[in-house]
Amino acid sequence: MPGFLRPLTRAVTYTRGLHLLIGSGVAWVLGAIYPGLSSPSYTEGLLVLVDPIPFLMLAGMVPAMRRAEGLQARMMLFPGPHARVEGDGADPGVSVAPSASWRERARTAGWLVLRVEAGCAVILLTGQFMGIVFAAMGAIDQPGDSDGLLLPVVHGWATVPVAVLAVLAQLAMFVVAGHLLSRAARRLLGPSPAERLAALEERTEQLLERNRIARELHDSIGHALTVAVVQAGAARAAADPAFTDRALEAVEETGRAALEDLERVLRVLREDGRPASGRPTLVDAERLLDSARASGAKVEVDVTGPVERVPGPVSREGYRMLQEALTNVLRHSGAVPVRLRIAVDDVRLVMDVRNALPPESSGVTGRGGSGLRGIRERATLLGGRATTGPRDGEWQVHVELPLK
Incomplete structure (x- = not known):
């Protein structure tokens, strides 16, 4: 035509x-x-x-x-x-x-x-x-x-x-x-210009929410899979029935927690009107430490200050940062000693995670993926800062977040 x-x-x-x-x-x-x-x-x-x-x-x-x-x-x-x-x-x-x-x-x-x-x-x-x-x-x-x-x-x-x-x-x-x-x-x-600005702000909020959900899934599912892989490898190498039972128990617990996180995120995406379960905070960090210990990591913890008084947004993001830091330890360094320091005062939250570098590492681990970038992005959005990298023969993840 x-x-x-x-x-x-x-x-x-x-x-x-x-x-x-x-x-x-x-x-x-x-x-x-x-x-x-x-x-x-x-x-x-x-x-x-x-x-x-x-x-x-x-x-x-x-x-x-x-x-x-x-x-x-x-x-x-x-x-x-x-x-x-x-x-x-x-x-x-x-x-x-x-x-x-x-x-x-x-x-x-x-x-x-x-x-x-x-x-x-x-x-x-x-x-x-x-x-x-x-x-x-x-x-x-x-x-x-x-x-x-x-x-x-x-x-x-x-x-x-x-x-x-x-x-x-x-x-x-x-x-x-x-x-x-x-x-x-x-x-x-x-x-009008005001309506265009409002639409732009709404679009920005949607993109930020999608980015946050992507980080949530990356941190939660990535941590669960890392623990499962490490535990399976350790159980096969140990050839000890008792150790295998403990490894399977750790995999089950970590997988259950990941499924809960996945269901919560999917519920938010579906917007079905049902209340979503609360996101974990630093108060719930003990389950991360137990998961890391069950995978063979020797975790030493030093906590100072009232962690339970950390504001909700900071505490929730801090939990995800800690989860990603421990996941990177298990993924790249394996069962090595880990030192965790959490300090809370009136103005800021400080988290410092250090672990020994694997013997084949010469100070550069190549750990520059989306996980560590996500830690830095979370800290920046909260007005804080995060640094990652080798220091004094160890790998360090250092986070400082303002409380106000």
Whole structure:
């Protein structure tokens, strides 16, 4: 099909035309009241176009009018499930929020005036095009000076071409007028700077939440899998039934905790309205230490200060940082001595995890993956800092987080 005829196959072309015709209804209703629609003169015809303007300006001052017009514009002026075009579902750029400022009220009033006047113009031109078709085909037997047509009608061999051209002009008018009206809708009913900023903030919050969920899954599932791998390898090497039982018990406990975390995250993603279980905090850190000890690591802990008084967000993120640090110890260094220091005072939380480097390491372990990067990102988001790397023959993860 030729490209210039393709718009005629799209449903949105005709919904735009219907939107224009509906918009002109206010003018014809008011015109029927005054000056009347029975054989009006040209001056009275102009009054039909002028009468609605004061009422439309007042209607535009109503905040809810912007929402009503925005919903209509979205459904009828832009491609959607009803239109056979590519890109369905894209944001049309039309707001559906009530007017929140006088500037938005003025833009809504301008849109109402434009919609009604454009609809009236389309109806008048439609009457002319269809009148030409009917006159050319002999369906109008009135004299030319009283048929209301602005252009003379030709007869004879040119009758059919004139009628075809009039129909094509009518369709082209719908296409062009609908396209121009949709562009005007974006300008007059589009989101204000405040709405754009709010949408950007909401999008940013969504991205941050997705990033947080990804880190949650990485830390929880990664820790469980690391413990399972380490325990399985140690049990196979030990060939001791008692040790194997303890290893399987540790794998079971760690896997159960990971499944609880996974269910909680999936519940948040489903947004099913059920309350999600609380995220673990530093108060629950003992289960991380038990898991690391069961995997063969010799963990020494030094805790100073009231850990239970650490604010919730800091305590929850601190738990995940500690989990990732211990996971890295098991994954890269194995069953080595680990020293953990947690210090809490009035202004900050300090966590320091140190472990011996494996013998084959020469001070560089290559541990620069997403886990350690996640620790640094968590600390930065909380206004703190985190450093990771070899120091004095040991691998260190040092975190400082403000409490206020």
